Amino acid sequence: xxxxxxxxxxxxxxxxxxxxxxxxxxxxxxxxxxxxxxxxxxxxxxxxxxxxxxxxxxxxxxxxxxxxxxxxxxxxxxxxxxxxxxxxxxxxxxxxxxxxxxxxxxxxxxxxxxxxxxxxxxxxxxxxxxxxxxxxxxxxxxxxxxxxxxxxxxxxxxxxxxxxxxxxxxxxxxxxxxxxxxxxxxxxxxxxxxxxxxxxxxxxxxxxxxxxxxxxxxxxxxxxxxxxxxxxxxxxxxxxxxxxxxxxxxxxxxxxxxxxxxxxxxxxxxxxxxxxxxxxxxxxxxxxxxxxxxxxxxxxxxxxxxxxxxxxxxxxxxxxxxxxxxxxxxxxxxxxxxxxxxxxxxxxxxxxxxxxxxxxxxxxxxxxxxxxxxxxxxxxxxxxxxxxxxxxxxxxxxxxxxxxxxxxxxxxxxxxxxxxxxxxxxxxxxxxxxxxxxxxxxxxxxxxxxxxxxxxxxxxxxxxxxxxxxxxxxxxxx
Numbered sequence: 001x002x003x004x005x006x007x008x009x010x011x012x013x014x015x016x017x018x019x020x021x022x023x024x025x026x027x028x029x030x031x032x033x034x035x036x037x038x039x040x041x042x043x044x045x046x047x048x049x050x051x052x053x054x055x056x057x058x059x060x061x062x063x064x065x066x067x068x069x070x071x072x073x074x075x076x077x078x079x080x081x082x083x084x085x086x087x088x089x090x091x092x093x094x095x096x097x098x099x100x101x102x103x104x105x106x107x108x109x110x111x112x113x114x115x116x117x118x119x120x121x122x123x124x125x126x127x128x129x130x131x132x133x134x135x136x137x138x139x140x141x142x143x144x145x146x147x148x149x150x151x152x153x154x155x156x157x158x159x160x161x162x163x164x165x166x167x168x169x170x171x172x173x174x175x176x177x178x179x180x181x182x183x184x185x186x187x188x189x190x191x192x193x194x195x196x197x198x199x200x201x202x203x204x205x206x207x208x209x210x211x212x213x214x215x216x217x218x219x220x221x222x223x224x225x226x227x228x229x230x231x232x233x234x235x236x237x238x239x240x241x242x243x244x245x246x247x248x249x250x251x252x253x254x255x256x257x258x259x260x261x262x263x264x265x266x267x268x269x270x271x272x273x274x275x276x277x278x279x280x281x282x283x284x285x286x287x288x289x290x291x292x293x294x295x296x297x298x299x300x301x302x303x304x305x306x307x308x309x310x311x312x313x314x315x316x317x318x319x320x321x322x323x324x325x326x327x328x329x330x331x332x333x334x335x336x337x338x339x340x341x342x343x344x345x346x347x348x349x350x351x352x353x354x355x356x357x358x359x360x361x362x363x364x365x366x367x368x369x370x371x372x373x374x375x376x377x378x379x380x381x382x383x384x385x386x387x388x389x390x391x392x393x394x395x396x397x398x399x400x401x402x403x404x405x406x407x408x409x410x411x412x413x414x415x416x417x418x419x420x421x422x423x424x425x426x427x428x429x430x431x432x433x434x435x436x437x438x439x440x441x442x443x444x445x446x447x448x449x450x451x452x453x454x455x456x457x458x459x460x461x462x463x464x465x466x467x468x469x470x471x472x473x474x475x476x477x478x
Contacts, residue, residue: 006047007209012367013038014058015215018065019364019371022221031080035059057209060101064212067219069099087218093358094214096193097347098203100181104210107187108170112152115143118164127156127165175205177427178306197301199426199450200344200459213344213460216358223336223358224257231332232258233324233356235341236265237397237455239475240468241362244377246394246475251381253340253365255374260332263386264339267324268393268405271295275317275402276409283444284414288313290421290441292434293402295319298345298450302426309438313446320396321346325355340365342397342458345450361460395476397455398469399424403447419443425452 017034021027035055039046048054060070062080066087121141128136128143135149136156143164145156157165172181172189180195181202189210191202203211223230232253239246250261275293282288294300294315303311321339328337338358339350350359360368369376392405403420410418421443423430430448437446451457456468 005207007207010038010047010058010209011061012363014061015065015217015364015367016371018062019217019368022217023372027084028081031062031084034062034080057101057104060104061209061212064099065215065217067093067214067216069094069096069214070101070103070212071099084218088222093216093219093351095351097198097214097344097351098191098196099212099214100189100191101210101212102186102188102190104208105188105206106208106210107183107189110170110173110183110187111145111147111150112167112169113145113150113154113157114166114168115145116164116166118162119143119160120162120164122161124161126159126161130155130159171205171207172202172211175201177201177431178302181211195305197298197305197426197450198343198345198348199298203344204459213347213361215364216338216347216360217364219358220338220360223338226336229259229332229335230257231260231262231328231335231337232360233262233264233267233321233328233337233339235321235339235346235397235455236263236268236394237342237458237461237468237472238340238362238365239394240397240456240471241366241461241463242376243467243471245379245382247382247385248379249376250385251383252369252374252376252378254383255381256368256372258338259335261383262324262328263389263394264320264324264341265389265393265396266327266386267322268295268320268396269388269390270323270327271317271320271396271402272390272393272405272409275315276406278315278317279406279445280410280414284417290437290444290446291315292446292448293406295396295402296345296448296450296455297349298343299423299426299448301345301348302431302450303434307431307434307438310434313438319349320393321349321356322353325353329355342455342461343451344459346458362458363460363462366462391476391478393476395472397472398476399449399452399454400447401454401472401476403445406445418445421446423448424454426450 021030035058039051039054046054066083119142133149135146136143178195180192181189184190242249254261279291283291292314303314325337336357338360339356340360342362347359350356392408395401407418453465457465
């Protein structure tokens with residue numbers, strides 16, 4: 001999902017500007033100037049219909065950085081400075097981490113197949129002949145599709161010899177594997193929290209930046225200025241986000257204002273041990289057909305909300321974040337625990353975890369390094385890594401990492417009985433496969449990751465997933 005496009009560039013610039021103001025404590029007099037600085041008078045780079053709409057949408061996206069959703073607006077005249085003050089005054093963060101800026105949504109027309117001007121009006125007319133619904137007719141020698149009759153089967157596109165018919169999806173709806181985002185009567189998109197699994201695909205897919213994530217940045221800065229210690233729980237995928245050592249990255253995170261940094265890989269050790277024991281007990285000794293991993297919160301939510309027939313086969317072992325937070329809470333009972341991770345699903349999991357207070361995404365982490373002038377590439381601030389952590393636990397972030405770690409902890413005589421299956425990314429096809437596994441599974445251990453390639457490709461990562469995967473695997477192999 002780490003695709004660099006202009007909406008991501010704008011989001012990261014916005015994050016950087018706001019973090020700099022929060023760090024310097026100059027937000028009160030400057031935060032409302034951000035939309036005007038990013039789109040100054042006479043600016044030639046206008047993304048929307050006019051500079052004024054650009055500025056308005058930047059304001060709404062800034063609200064997301066401050067932890068508000070579009071629906072939280074009651075008065076359009078409320079300034080960003082006032083929203084910032086409200087954010088500092090509030091208690092707690094929003095349960096639902098996603099919001100749609102309906103004013104930014106372009107209300108994409110829900111017509112999946114369109115005839116382009118490449119249509120030659122040929123005599124054969126295979127598009128018309130092969131349409132079983134009579135949805136295609138010719139006007140002035142050009143094919144036309146009647147959207148009231150079309151069922152989006154795609155036969156017309158398949159049979160056109162000139163490739164004149166194209167498939168045009170609604171990007172956010174097309175990307176959502178569970179149909180959680182849909183149009184209202186005005187054609188604007190809305191996310192159903194009862195269906196959403198927080199995979200973040202809509203966040204990455206929307207080309208207008210209409211889907212925004214509610215940040216915890218304000219709460220993190222509040223924590224930095226409080227008397228309570230602040231502890232960062234850093235996900236294994238961070239090792240692939242910067243071209244430097246994990247020790248340097250952990251040291252740089254500490255320099256942001258954290259009193260302590262803990263590798264979530266320490267919690268992965270517990271996940272590995274427990275899941276290996278559970279697999280041996282349920283599948284090898286107990287005769288259960290198969291067991292799936294459970295550390296991806298998007299998959300966990302998918303199984304229990306959308307594929308109930310698969311839910312009984314999901315491991316009861318908790319995620320590395322859960323166990324790492326449990327360890328940290330025992331050591332620092334009064335601390336503010338901040339999980340540093342790669343995706344929206346982990347933000348939702350952090351909200352639901354009684355031991356985790358806040359979440360910082362990798363994207364936000366990168367902008368904090370830039371805005372606060374922290375160099376993640378120097379060895380000066382490097383911290384000593386915990387040598388007790390199993391190397392395989394640092395490989396959880398890449399696809400097959402969980403399975404390899406669990407297999408490595410199985411006792412002799414059990415390892416050769418594993419028949420692995422990997423679901424590398426959740427889409428509609430993967431859901432169909434998982435549903436079929438409930439009846440007949442080709443293996444007995446199924447690793448499921450919501451993102452292709454694993455956590456290294458979450459919706460909030462900043463590094464090229466291929467490079468990140470290589471770095472994570474090299475670290476796990478050391």
